[in-house]
Amino acid sequence: MINKNSPIPIYYQLEELIKDQIEKGDLKPGDALPPEREYAETYQISRMTVRQAFTKLVNDGYLYRLQGKGTFVAERKVEQGLQGLTSFTEDMRARGLEPGSQLINFEVIPAPVRIAKYLSIEESSPVYEIKRIRLADQVPMALETTYISAEKVKGLTKEIVNRSLYEYIEGTLGFRIDHARQIIESSVANQIESEYLSIKEGAPIMLIQRNTYLEDETPIEVVKSSYRADRYKFMIDMKR
Template sequence: MINKNSPIPIYYQLAEHIKQLIEKGDLSPGDSLPAEREYAEQYQISRMTVRQAFTQLVNAGYLSRRQGKGTFVAERKLEQPLQGLTSFTEDMKARGLEPGNEFIHFQIIPATSQISQHLCIQEDEPVYEIKRIRLADNVPMALETNYISANLIGGLTETIVNQSLYGYIEEKLGYQIEEATQIIESTIASPIEAKYLKIKTGAPIMSILRNTFLKDGTPFEFVISAYRADRYTFKIHMKR
């Protein structure tokens, strides 16, 4: 397992061994790893080498360090491909996870200047403001606020949104959702975001602004989201 005669660095060999244990399920999310000293004694290597292996796995998202408690197997991140337009509900179901929502509020408000620009409507026109926590197997993944033109998309209720907003728009109203644009930025959680996402204030999050359009080019949705960076990652496939 650890070959000291190999040209491959020992810290890398140890990191790969631990990673394989995690990927095979021999180590599960939340499991505590032995102390650096124990690994060093078991494999007759330096604690610095063990620390390098741990750091590599922390940076790769396989392990997490907890101050004063030790090193643990991290919760695996959900991977979201950036090709194709799907809803959060569709994404979670495709991964075999149970999607859920915790509504903070569901109301109709007059469109602000920012909202009206994104939805191409007049200021003060009615829009749904839907603020909710998006869950996967009851774990908070994102804090999301949707703004939807009430004149264009009528009849929304919490029940409809909870089941599938996009399904309602396409199957019940007969619209075809065509495309979306997203802006993704890394930032840190505000106290409010931290409260709802059950993370620490200042923890890393991904801030996402999205505009979604119907087939005729009409924008029907403007979304502001804060995703947990420790539980969610985005993936894009590119060809030259």
């Protein structure tokens, strides 16, 4: 259950334990959790440590607290965080669709002025330009272009891109992606988009630009995507 001698923090262990119980259905939405004092007693840990775990789970939308009444499992998790919102793969899986990808261009180019600005690098310094058609159940869903500084992220290859770009950036290179800014707008398909997405020219599309950053605001990537409006809706849950 909880290992007090583990190098893994106790509050984190408790967090995962409760999340598991929620995901396995042992704790259902609306259920009251045992009181904080009981957890402290049961696991022989301080109540403050229990609160640290609870507080994190409340912030992440798993639980909510009512003073004098107790702590309860939230109806559904809001604010899934970046993962479900930035990774096309995860996004599609969450929608019950089989994600796919078709690389149509991979090269290092001198950074265009706009891209250089977003990435906080010199104009014309080298950037990877990765162009892909994103598929859902084998049907084109979006046309996506990713820009990454070749000086910050070294050693990128087609193979890595096809496997998992994020895993390489976070796992192998050790960057910790912290936050992102997304800009969403409506438009209509131009000739190139209509061709790649198998839709008519002038059909509605959703343009999404995502800039991702490390904790200290260092830009890591810029992604510009054109989604088929007939197949894609952008959904977001937010806590106040």
